Amino acid sequence: MAELKSSSTNTADREIVITRVFDAPRELVWKAWTEPEHLMRWWGPKDFTSPACKIDLRVGGKYLFCMRSPEGQEFWSAGVYREIVEPERLVYSDSLADEKGNPVPASHYGMPGDWPEKMLVTVTFEELVGKTRMTLRHVGLPPEMSEMAEAGWNGSLDKLAESLEKEKSK
Amino acid sequence: MALDQLSVTLAAIADPTRRAILERLAEGEATVGELAKPFEMSLPAISKHLKVLEQAGLIERGRDAQWRPCRIAAGPLKEVADWVGRYRRHWEESFDRLDEYLRELQNRESQNRQLKTKEKKHGRTKK
Numbered sequence: 001m002a003e004l005k006s007s008s009t010n011t012a013d014r015e016i017v018i019t020r021v022f023d024a025p026r027e028l029v030w031k032a033w034t035e036p037e038h039l040m041r042w043w044g045p046k047d048f049t050s051p052a053c054k055i056d057l058r059v060g061g062k063y064l065f066c067m068r069s070p071e072g073q074e075f076w077s078a079g080v081y082r083e084i085v086e087p088e089r090l091v092y093s094d095s096l097a098d099e100k101g102n103p104v105p106a107s108h109y110g111m112p113g114d115w116p117e118k119m120l121v122t123v124t125f126e127e128l129v130g131k132t133r134m135t136l137r138h139v140g141l142p143p144e145m146s147e148m149a150e151a152g153w154n155g156s157l158d159k160l161a162e163s164l165e166k167e168k169s170k
Numbered sequence: 171m172a173l174d175q176l177s178v179t180l181a182a183i184a185d186p187t188r189r190a191i192l193e194r195l196a197e198g199e200a201t202v203g204e205l206a207k208p209f210e211m212s213l214p215a216i217s218k219h220l221k222v223l224e225q226a227g228l229i230e231r232g233r234d235a236q237w238r239p240c241r242i243a244a245g246p247l248k249e250v251a252d253w254v255g256r257y258r259r260h261w262e263e264s265f266d267r268l269d270e271y272l273r274e275l276q277n278r279e280s281q282n283r284q285l286k287t288k289e290k291k292h293g294r295t296k297k
Binding site (some may be wrong): 016018020022023024028029032038042043044045046048134136138162 | 262264265267268272275280
């Protein structure tokens with residue numbers, strides 16, 4: 001796990017917080033978040049690619065991100081920039097979307113559960129000496145999830161499910 | 171509106187007592203009495219929690235009316251773990267990639283700078 005360079009905490013207010021320090025100046029990290037040619041190089045989990053990205057970087061401007069799984073399934077997300085304070089703070093709304101940027105329910109992607117239609121992502125960039133501390137806040141998760149997360153139970157839940165799977169396959 | 175399985179599961183494990191019960195059951199089956207022991211709670215109160223867990227499909231109970239040991243059931247938990255995991259993975263792994271990409275960008279930049287310095291020096295000596 002990447003726990004050494006990354007930390008995650010959760011508060012009661014339906015939010016997930018991830019903090020990371022990048023060995024790069026703040027301006028560069030900001031660019032990586034706000035320019036399509038840069039964002040497409042890292043958006044999405046391991047082994048995913050990002051085949052498309054549109055960014056209209058102004059308050060009220062829209063974005064459309066896309067990531068493609070190794071199996072070829074595309075996931076689009078879209079939203080509107082709410083706050084832009086270069087190079088310190090970026091706030092945008094976030095929804096699962098189709099390729100045109102229209103919001104879609106989680107079931108569109110075969111995902112279970114009732115995801116909120118709109119979530120809010122806040123990214124702050126703090127200058128350290130030659131490095132950047134980035135804090136990501138993702139707000140608007142279903143309340144049950146944040147309660148679980150708050151209890152610090154995600155880790156043990158994963159382990160529990162894992163050991164149960166092993167038990168089952170014995 | 172009908173609740174989907176995931177919502178039912180999440181509601182069931184949103185309670186700390188029920189989570190503690192599940193963790194106890196992960197070690198092996200137990201009776202209601204055994205489950206109640208660590209809590210300052212009456213048997214009926216524990217039974218209520220067990221009912222919620224049973225309805226969510228998180229535990230199974232023996233048939234014998236007198237002796238109904240509880241067992242944990244894996245299916246619904248697996249679904250929750252998958253869901254939480256998928257969501258977390260997105261950010262953590264994206265940031266791993268961002269970390270690498272930033273390093274790559276800076277290497278490229280410093281290489282360009284070195285090239286430019288060389289060109290400048292070269293230009294000056296020419297003049």
